[in-house]
Amino acid sequence: MTSATPRPATGDRSEAVLSRLQLLVTRKLDGLLQGDYAGLLPGPGSEAGESREYRPGDDVRRMDWPVTARTTTAHVRRTVADRELETWLAVDLSASLDFGTGRWLKREVVVAAAAAITHLTVRGGNRVGAVVGTGGGTAAPAGWRRRPPVAGPGVLTRLPARSGRREAQGLLRALAGTELRPGRSDLGALVDMLNRPPRRRGVAVVISDFLAPPEQWARPLRKLRVRHDVLAIEVVDPRELELPDVGVLPVVDPETGELHEVQTADPGLRHRYAEAAAAQRAAISTALRSAGAAHLRLRTDRDWLLDMVRFVAAQRHARTRGTTR
Template identity: 80%
Template sequence: MAGPALEPSPIEGAARAEAVLGRLQLLVTRKLDGLLQGDYVGLLPGPGSEAGESREYRPGDDVRRMDWPVTARTTLPHVRRTVADRELETWMAIDLSASLDFGTAHWLKRDLVIAAATAMAHLTVRGGNRIGAVVGTGPGVPEKGRRRNAQPDTPPVHRLPARPGRKEAQGLLRAIARTQVRPGRADLGELIDMLNRPPRRRGVAVVISDFLAPVEGWERPLRKLGVRHDVLAIEVVDPRELELPDVGVLALADPETGELHEVQTSDAKLRQRYAEAAAEQRGTIARTLRAAGAAHLRLRTDTDWLLDMVRFVAAQRHARTRGTTR
């Protein structure tokens, strides 16, 4: 839901995209590296599978990592540390439906999508790995409804190939930030399924969306994706999607259909029903993501998204290395 707004010109949209991207990259570079210090262990931190150096066994270490040759030579129990696989390929599915062009707090939801993509790219390329993306937006205005001499729209879904290097990652993020958000909703199921085609070796798949599309449309492709890849689902939320403020009559416009609605927010029962419906919707999304085996990170436009991301990565690292000492 969102109020009416003037559509920015392509030049204004590109300038804003560059400004937002520059600000986000500065935040990520300055803060993320400092808060996530330590050895590089992959985008979704885990023990890895490549052999590393050995050290003495400590209580709580995983006995499956015992280094028997070193133990035999030294007569002291040793375990072998592991490092993350190199040349990891990460693909992002970026949902830029019209519902993402909305925000009532510090950021637009669209900005958070770009923020999440920026952080993922930063964490990926610092290990010398490849990152690519598929970007989807709404179908846009039908051709017969366009203004005469209007520039043709970009396709509703387009693929940005995976390449290594910071310069290439910068270009990928710039292409995402400059994507024109068009009316309508992207087919999230199709967007996710594009990460399954063509088949690739095991890697990381990141889906960034508000997941407001019907669950039935994207649940199965997400389950399929999780069979072969480590999946991270980043859900973007605005507080007004969870509860309504008491501000009297509120005029709302659906950014995907253009329909207008007037809501009497002073009605306490209506606000309660809205909050209950929103909670049920978000609960269904969370359960579906969990059932698909995806790691789930929720970013809100009214909180410190960078801190939320750091806490998530730290929690993932702790969960995946539980029982070992790093």
């Protein structure tokens, strides 16, 4: 059941998970950072470099028209990656993240993903900051077990961008210690916090389960992509994709406290649930792709770090082929 009282055990567990991440992330991800300087996303940077032939997937805004005119073959201008980048994390810590049926809770995967991104970027003088969205909290009314509490508006918090490993660790501790309140944060407003005030070109990472309707956050994300390289990390639990056959299953919405009883023995219901979940995830993927964001999906029942390593390796490989999406 959801209540307004915070659960200390969750924060303690998140802190324990965070304390194990440093060695784990360093050992697995450091090997990807050998060679030329590059961040998590092999972004274009701002300094002009050499030209090469156009390949499908290249950004047409980087067409090198003089070379194209001389050679009669489409060329794009390479750019040199900036060595001092500013990376901002938009971290959704709504009550729906306090859930997990796999090896991890969703909020633990969120903190772990933030730790991996921070490790990949906070070197060479890079700065890392974050904006965090939580539910607004609620006071449970009398008889709240029968009538769900009404959640207040979401709370948005900004953690300023700073350089240095000590500051980055402080940011991660602040994320791990954030109290999850009932209610859903406004993901659109959270993303829009990265648009104001305007910042120089950098990397923006949005970490959420993206359960809010796409029309709420798609437009701010497209606006963010105009100026920054954007990575969207979607955190998913397997029970959000399909239901097991376990008979009558009591389900509590962590954001509203509303209780439902679901008859999972009904194969038709399980099939409809799986179809609806697949359609929802397809709509999320379409909205992220339309916004021009790189998309990484992490699951609570999988090795999230291995999935992230594969994603970074694929991004680096795509860079050598001339496309990063």
